[in-house]
Amino acid sequence: MVAEGDSVAKSSAGEPGDQAVPTSEKRAGKRWDAREMVIGLVITVVFDVGLSIAVFSVAKNMGASDLAAYLYSAIGPVLGMAAEFIRHRRIDIVGVVILAIIVLSVAVTVIGSDDPTVLLLKDSALTGGLGVLILASLTPLFRRPLMYYMGRKFGTDGTEAGATWWESLWQYPSFRHSQRMITGVWGIGYLAEAVAKVIWVLMLPFDTAYLLNQVVPLVITVALMGWTIWYANRTRRAGEQRAAAAAVRPE
Template identity: 75%
Template sequence: MAADRDDVPASTVQTGDSTKPSAPPARRWDVREMVIGLLVSMVFDIGLSIAIFSVAKDLGASDLAAYLYSSVGPLVGMAIEFVRHRRIDIVGVVILAIIALSLAVTLIGSHDPTVLLLKDSALTGGLGVVILASLTPLFPRPLMYYLGRKFGTDGTAAGAAWWASLWQYPSFRRSQRVITGAWGAGYLGEAIAKVAWVLTLPFDTAYLLNQVVPLVITVVLMAWTMWYAARTRRAGTRVSAPARLP
């Protein structure tokens, strides 16, 4: 039976007595959009934030004030993405959560800028824990499966159904768990590294690392995920090819 094969199913269309394979409703990686999104993050989320932080410090602002002023950079980047796509994605939500938590820490009386940087570590570590927890029976499917559905299909109901149909194959289930484990471990490692340099390095240096390193880790994880997913698809194609011969 097809459901027992460890490969990726192919969509088919009926033409008389013959069955011809058709391309699954998967969305191709849009390299142009990926590059634009990466540039927006580098210029605004990182570049503008660091520039505002440096200018504020040069003008005599405290570490705490400069940190809060630098939040304008990510907000501008989020606004640009909203204008381009008419939606606020998960990155924008995370940025808003970080800003809101920073303000909350300030309002409850903590004026130690180090606390704000450690807060970043707590958020990153918490995200890593949630991602890894999604590998347990408490969650129906790993968290990265749902992100894969967002970026790996054309966004239609047919595309979502196609993505869900892949879950019956062991190779697909295994790949989603491996990818989820990698992202969870990556974010936990990032959180531990943040705590280490926040507690041992000057504030300005720790702030700079907090802005740059997360983007580097995310880019590396994205590149590895695309490579690993492509390798899994090629392996599934090789397994299923003999069964599709006339």
């Protein structure tokens, strides 16, 4: 989501009237370290996904049950969070979400069923619930779309000036439209992922379904981030063109 927030911040850079926003605040909202993003993605792939799959496979080969192997796989996101904490002295949200999904899935299964397949179905339920929540934020029940707040968190440098700059962009119609569009696409994306999970969990062997549950969400998230970057850049260029046209328009 880091890339999403930064790119959306750029989307209104060319909006007419943008010059009214102080330069220092613009700079604060556009700080984006590509190197940090790549390192963060590598940590996610290696620990949250790769190590989880490896531990699950080793545990299964050593005779562990599906339920036990699933529990052992939680070491991946735990170590990923530790690596993130050592680097930035903060807890990695991605790792927390993955770990929470594992813990909640296991807890529900222990209470209601001893079928390991239920674990994977709980992943689908949680993913679908997240999609519904994101889409619900587009309704009048929420002050602003959920992805707007994600952008404010990850698309600025965290300073008060950066947050003020981000909030000032809400006055522009194109920015509001872009936030709603991005929120809608992410919500639909998570709902589609949830449906796909249910299909392969019910139709494929547990090991295969588990592997897909680890890899596909990352692929979908990367795809959504890539689309968001493309869409935000297109919106930004359109804003710059409108600003240029307004500047040369005769009085």
